[in-house]
Amino acid sequence: MTIDRKYALVASPTEEAQEAEALLREHHDFVDLKDAEGVIALGGDGFMLQTLHQMLAEHRIKPVFGMNLGTVGFLMNEWRPVGLEKRLAQAKTFTVTPLRMDAVTVDGDTVSSPAINEVSLLRETRQTAKLEVKAGGNVVIDELVCDGVIVATPAGSTAYNLSARGPILPMGSNMLALTPISPFRPRRWRGAILPDTTRIAFRVLEPLKRPVSAVADQREVRDVATVDVHLDTSLTLSLMFDPEHALDERIAREQFIV
Structure with missing residues (x-):
């Protein structure tokens, strides 16, 4: 048939x-x-x-x-x-x-990749990651000490983001979830919900001592120095x-x- x-x-x-x-x-x-x-x-x-x-x-x-x-x-x-x-x-x-991840490694290489569910930054070694976090061009956290952090879409909010105790975002909410993974400092920060027009940027502090990888859904980029994340409205x-x-x-x- x-x-x-x-x-x-x-x-x-x-x-x-x-x-x-x-x-x-x-x-x-x-x-x-x-x-x-x-x-x-x-x-x-x-x-x-x-x-x-x-x-x-x-x-x-x-x-x-x-x-x-x-x-x-x-x-x-x-x-x-x-x-x-x-x-x-x-x-x-x-x-x-989808999201668009633009990552720059410590060696200066630039990698761009779409992410349908989430972009995750993850520590590579036993050392905790230290990250500067920007939202909308402003520094919102000077030093986030953690195992990692997630930027999730509504479609991805029930996946890794939910496992990290992030919020579930309804479809059509026009929001992104910014969720830390095992945050140590600031101790009471549990994440944020941001308009999906917000550009979110991370700078890895002490990248050689505390290496960090960035993952867009299933694509991993190791030893990143900076990561910019935004909604790619062209796709x-x-x-x-x-x-x-x-x-x-x-x-x-x-x-x-x-």
């Missing part, structure tokens, strides 16, 4: 995802990614992020309908091979704007969800899970 819209099918290399891909190909016709109007992704949240980053890198941005064949699957729909045509036709689409991603399991409702429900 042919799905009305032209979809490409991609799958995680896991055995379960590969078997699911073979099953769908037996019953549906799919096209190459370059000819597709949308993408069906089979795997977990990590594979979804990988798929989205690949599309950003190749400048082939298309709506993605994910089905969970991984562990958590927060960004995915339930795996059900039956009734796929109807699910795609009724899917609710959410627009996600827009679309995620498709079953109406009964839409992303905004999932994020809202997470606030009541104990």
Whole structure:
């Protein structure tokens, strides 16, 4: 049976995802990614992020309908091979704007990368990190002593950010979460919620003694000296969800899970 819209099918290399891909190909016709109007992704949240980053890198941005064949699957729909045509036709689409991380290493190299969930700064050794934090061009913390710090989007606020006791941000809130990881000084600082128009900048203090890495979703840059983070409004991603399991409702429900 042919799905009305032209979809490409991609799958995680896991055995379960590969078997699911073979099953769908037996019953549906799919096209190459370059000819597709949308993408069906089979795997977990990590594979979804990988798929989205690949599309950003190749400048082939298309709506993605994910089905969970991984562990958590927060960004995915339930795996059900039956009734796929109807699910795609009724899917609710959410627009996600990624962050842009611009990192400069101690050697002077510059690395830029998008981040759909979060940008994280993490200490590389047993030494705590010491960071100067700027928001909107102003120094808001002279010296943050911590294991690290996270800048998270609403879509990513229920992931690493939540594990670090950061706030859950509703979709459409136009906010970013700035969350410290094991902060030692200032002792009582637990983070901030900032408008997503805010440019956030970090300067690593004592970078040779206390090396820090920066991670944009799954891409790590080691030994950074400065990291600038802002919302990249030039990029827009679309995620498709079953109406009964839409992303905004999932994020809202997470606030009541104990």
